[in-house]
Amino acid sequence: MRQITVIEHLLIHQKASPMATGRFTRLLNELILAAKIISREVNKAGLVDVLGFTGETNVQGEQVQKLDDYANRVIIHRMQRAGVLCAMASEENADLIEIPDKFDTGDYILIFDPLDGSSNIDVNVSIGTIFSIFKRKNSTQSVTLSDVLQKGAQQVAAGYFIYGSSTMMVYTTGNGVHGFTLDPSVGEFLLSHPDIKIPEQGKIYSVNESYWHYWDEKTREVVSYFKSPQNERGRPYSLRYIGSLVADFHRNLLYGGIFMYPADKKDPKKPSGKLRLLCEANPMALIVEHAGGMAIDGRRRILDIEPQELHQRVPLFIGSKKDVQKVAEIFGK
Ligand code: AHM
Ligand code: MG
Secondary structure, X not given: OOOOEHHHHHHHHOOOOHHXXXXXXXXXXXXXXXXXXXXXXXXXXXXHHHOOOOOOEOOOXXXXXXXXXXXXXXXXXXXXXXXXEEEEEEOOOOXXXXXXXXXXXXXXXXXXXXXXXXXXXXXOOXXXXXXXXXXXXXXXXXXXXXXXXXXXXXXXXXXEEEEOOOEEEEEEOOOOEEEEEEEOOOOEEEEEEOOOOOOOOOOEEEOOHHHHHHOOHHHHHHHHHHHOOOOOOOOOOEEOOOOOHHHHHHHHHXXXXXXXXXXXXXXXXXXXXXXXXXXXXXXXXXXXXXXXXXXXXOOOEHHHOOOOOOOOEOOEEEEOHHHHHHHHHHHHO
């Protein structure tokens, strides 16, 4: 069987598309290389203790960094030099990341969460890198925050890397959702899940139910629906919650189901839920919609929300179409 890499797939399937420009291919190539480096470090995470790298420096005399910080640096370092971006935004950086004058620039904007779910690293649970790509609106002036604060529907591509039992890349440029698995022996992501479609109705609900007491009545009604033997499915959905968005989303994308991170009152500083619109909700929403699913904040389509700030948080209900429609129905009553 012919093995197809991400870039080959992009070129074969999008010949007529503006995404098949050398610049976009370059962007994706650099991002993939960054993810391979992160994947290698994630896979070695457990060895740090075994090998006795307990102090500030490792045997090479290098600083031992927290993995999320490491992943952030790898992506920024590589992507600043790619010559195709005008700015980046990371979950780990408070402000826009500019491209230094000494490097070439382009019209693309990259927003990313370098290592989502990183609190799970020490217990060998899957984590991931999430990315969202826009084009700037106006290329004649210097880049500003308003170039980055575009609604999710304007994304030209989005995806994630999951560092799990294998490392996978799942992405869309608006032409289907495709999954590639890293073959460590050849060092390439090879097409393993072409044209992913999420089942129209799922069997799984994923939510941190311990926040029940911090939820409003509608949210409780939503969660009660999925647990109820009297729901439209006629039996309770199974609860699966890893606490790692990429892993929870990826499972539900393939098996069908709904992931929820509702607004809650547990932290008065974050009344709109925990997940970030730009680097978490938007890219997952683009993927789910192109796989036939839906993503809403309860009432609004995630991709239609006009962002007001870089690190804006948003309630998220995402997954199989019928399940998300049910949430919209309950919130709309
Ligand atoms: P992080 O970006 O700081 O890693 O937090 C995001 C993670 C998501 O991966 C996951 O869905 C969520 O936090 C879990 O939060 P909670 O522990 O409140 O259920
Ligand atoms: Mg995150």
